[in-house]
Amino acid sequence: MPRPRRPLLTRDRIVETALALIDADGLGALSTRRLAAALGVQGPSLYNHFATKDEILDAVADTVTVAVDTSGFASRDWLTALRDWAWSYRRALTAHPNIVPYLAQGPGRRPAALAMADAVYGGLVRAGWPPARATHIGAALRYFVAGSALGSFARGFVEDPELYAAHYPHLRQAHRLAEHQQSVDEGAFALGLDALLHGLAAEYTRTVDTVESARPNG
Amino acid sequence: MPRPRRPLLTRDRIVETALALIDADGLGALSTRRLAAALGVQGPSLYNHFATKDEILDAVADTVTVAVDTSGFASRDWLTALRDWAWSYRRALTAHPNIVPYLAQGPGRRPAALAMADAVYGGLVRAGWPPARATHIGAALRYFVAGSALGSFARGFVEDPELYAAHYPHLRQAHRLAEHQQSVDEGAFALGLDALLHGLAAEYTRTVDTVESARPNG
DNA sequence: CTCATAAACTAGCGGTGTAAGTTTTCATTC
DNA sequence: GAATGAAAACTTACACCGCTAGTTTATGAG
Numbered sequence: 453m454p455r456p457r458r459p460l461l462t463r464d465r466i467v468e469t470a471l472a473l474i475d476a477d478g479l480g481a482l483s484t485r486r487l488a489a490a491l492g493v494q495g496p497s498l499y500n501h502f503a504t505k506d507e508i509l510d511a512v513a514d515t516v517t518v519a520v521d522t523s524g525f526a527s528r529d530w531l532t533a534l535r536d537w538a539w540s541y542r543r544a545l546t547a548h549p550n551i552v553p554y555l556a557q558g559p560g561r562r563p564a565a566l567a568m569a570d571a572v573y574g575g576l577v578r579a580g581w582p583p584a585r586a587t588h589i590g591a592a593l594r595y596f597v598a599g600s601a602l603g604s605f606a607r608g609f610v611e612d613p614e615l616y617a618a619h620y621p622h623l624r625q626a627h628r629l630a631e632h633q634q635s636v637d638e639g640a641f642a643l644g645l646d647a648l649l650h651g652l653a654a655e656y657t658r659t660v661d662t663v664e665s666a667r668p669n670g
Numbered sequence: 671m672p673r674p675r676r677p678l679l680t681r682d683r684i685v686e687t688a689l690a691l692i693d694a695d696g697l698g699a700l701s702t703r704r705l706a707a708a709l710g711v712q713g714p715s716l717y718n719h720f721a722t723k724d725e726i727l728d729a730v731a732d733t734v735t736v737a738v739d740t741s742g743f744a745s746r747d748w749l750t751a752l753r754d755w756a757w758s759y760r761r762a763l764t765a766h767p768n769i770v771p772y773l774a775q776g777p778g779r780r781p782a783a784l785a786m787a788d789a790v791y792g793g794l795v796r797a798g799w800p801p802a803r804a805t806h807i808g809a810a811l812r813y814f815v816a817g818s819a820l821g822s823f824a825r826g827f828v829e830d831p832e833l834y835a836a837h838y839p840h841l842r843q844a845h846r847l848a849e850h851q852q853s854v855d856e857g858a859f860a861l862g863l864d865a866l867l868h869g870l871a872a873e874y875t876r877t878v879d880t881v882e883s884a885r886p887n888g
Numbered sequence: 889c890t891c892a893t894a895a896a897c898t899a900g901c902g903g904t905g906t907a908a909g910t911t912t913t914c915a916t917t918c
Numbered sequence: 919g920a921a922t923g924a925a926a927a928c929t930t931a932c933a934c935c936g937c938t939a940g941t942t943t944a945t946g947a948g
Contacts, residue, residue, distance in 0.1 A: 553771045553774075553820075556771075556817070556820050556821060557820075557821045557826060558821055558822075558823070558825065558826015558827060559826055559827060560826065560828060561828055561833060563837075566833075566834070566837070566838050566841065567837075567838065569827075569838070569841060569844075570838040570839070570840045570841050571840075573840045573841065574839070574840035577840065583843075584857070585861070587847075587854060587858070588854070588857050588858040588861040588862070589858075589861065589862075590858075591823040591854065591855070591858035591862075592814075592818075592858045592859070592861055592862025592865070593862075594817065594823060595813075595814050595817035595818040595820075595823070595858065595859070595862060596810075596813050596814045596817055596862065597817070598817040598820060599774070599812065599813035599814055599815070599816040599817025599818070599820070600810075600813040600817070602771075602774050602775075602813075602816060602817065602820065603774060603775045603776055604776075605776070605809040605812060605813070607776065608775060608776015608777055608778065609776060609777060609787075610778060610779055612779075615779060615784075616784070619781075619784070619785075620784050620785065620787070620788040621788070621792070622788045622789075622791045622792035622795065623784065623787060623788050623791065625801075626787075629805075636805060636806070636809065637809070639802070639806050640805070640806040640807075640808075640809035640810045640813065641810070641813070642806075643803070643806040643807065643810055643873075644806070644807075644809075644810025644811075644813060644814065644866060646869060646873075647810070647865070647866050647867075647868075647869025647870045647872075647873060648862060648865050648866045648869060649865075649869070650865070650868065650869035650872055650873075651864060651865025651866060651867070651868035651869040652865045654865075654868055655861075655864075655865060655868075
């Protein structure tokens with residue numbers, strides 16, 4: 453088949469289909485040939501639109517990140533903004549957990565990821581956090597959200613009662629974690645996020661408020 | 671070459687070499703053929719000692735986990751034990767960051783990972799946390815530690831000043847993050863862990879202490 | 889001494905990412 | 919409107935991948 457009258461592929465169609473395949477069968481199951489087949493095309497044709505497979509994955513990762521809402525940093529207090537962002541971030545990632553290991557490596561050159569980092573860091577600095585602290589806070593929350601979305605904690609435990617009964621006395625009920633996967637994973641996230649933010653709020657009054665009030669114009 | 675007089679391979683030697691290759695060149699660069707070559711052997715010979723490549727990776731992941739110290743749960747208060755464990759866990763993972771994406775998928779059937787989960791959960795329950803809360807706390811800390819070790823936050827940002835200058839005003843200094851990688855990553859971890867534990871301590875006095883004192887024998 | 893097992897080998901299957909070169913169509917310029 | 923160069927599909931091919939099957943020979947147990 454030569455060049456068709458109307459292109460069979462577009463970058464958007466490729467990314468969309470790749471995400472669907474990743475969601476359905478996992479990151480490891482995405483090959484250029486399978487992706488091309490799903491698009492009704494031969495493998496190498498993809499390279500007319502992307503230079504490498506990683507470039508496709510970058511685009512997929514960024515479309516997932518686009519869904520993250522950072523608008524709170526423009527309109528709410530920093531603590532509320534942080535909480536809303538963290539939940540939105542988590543929702544975006546858990547909607548497509550299989551891409552998380554790729555995405556979690558950092559923003560790289562992906563526009564949506566960079567825009568998110570920019571909004572978070574900017575919001576924290578504007579709220580009065582010293583730059584170094586703002587970096588640390590953004591990183592710490594990213595650690596927590598990415599870790600929570602990287603894989604289900606609950607599904608990490610095999611559903612085999614005998615495995616635990618023998619050698620791990622406290623894990624006797626671990627084989628039942630999978631049943632309650634969502635409530636376990638989400639409950640752990642909620643608890644951890646609340647604790648984290650509680651601790652940050654205390655730190656804020658301890659450092660930022662103190663510094664503000666010590667300044668002539670504070 | 672037929673069966674040699676003394677075995678060329680042992681499970682330990684395979685795991686050791688695999689970890690060294692992963693440390694040096696990344697998880698993606700570990701192939702059975704490259705691993706075998708590093709051991710002075712042909713690829714398929716590995717399958718006399720391990721059934722699949724994943725079984726090798728499981729063994730590698732578990733040797734990394736063995737280094738994690740959970741002894742605090744037997745001798746210290748739960749908050750100190752949690753802090754010591756988290757730091758030890760982080761040190762073990764950051765010593766071999768390339769295996770973290772594999773290891774972070776859950777304990778599976780890996781003995782060291784299960785023993786760690788057992789110690790943490792058991793310690794928290796013994797300290798008075800309700801079982802569901804103990805699960806959440808263990809999961810939340812695992813999220814945070816795994817997320818922090820999954821990849822450097824600092825190295826996630828490209829060292830290209832122009833990338834940021836144009837569109838991401840608050841990230842103007844992001845290209846310099848790599849210079850301070852360790853202090854950024856570790857500072858973020860320290861800040862986040864302190865905040866998390868601070869929040870958990872508050873939660874403890876709010877729930878567990880209250881319940882204890884409300885019980886007849888409290 | 890016999891013989892099943894263990895531990896290496898070679899050959900090969902179906903799959904991978906991607907480079908190279910071909911063909912035809914589209915869009916632009918004279 | 920003709921010429922031309924880029925675009926977008928194709929086929930072929932390479933080097934590598936995990937793993938299976940079958941072969942050979944040394945080992946260790948009966």
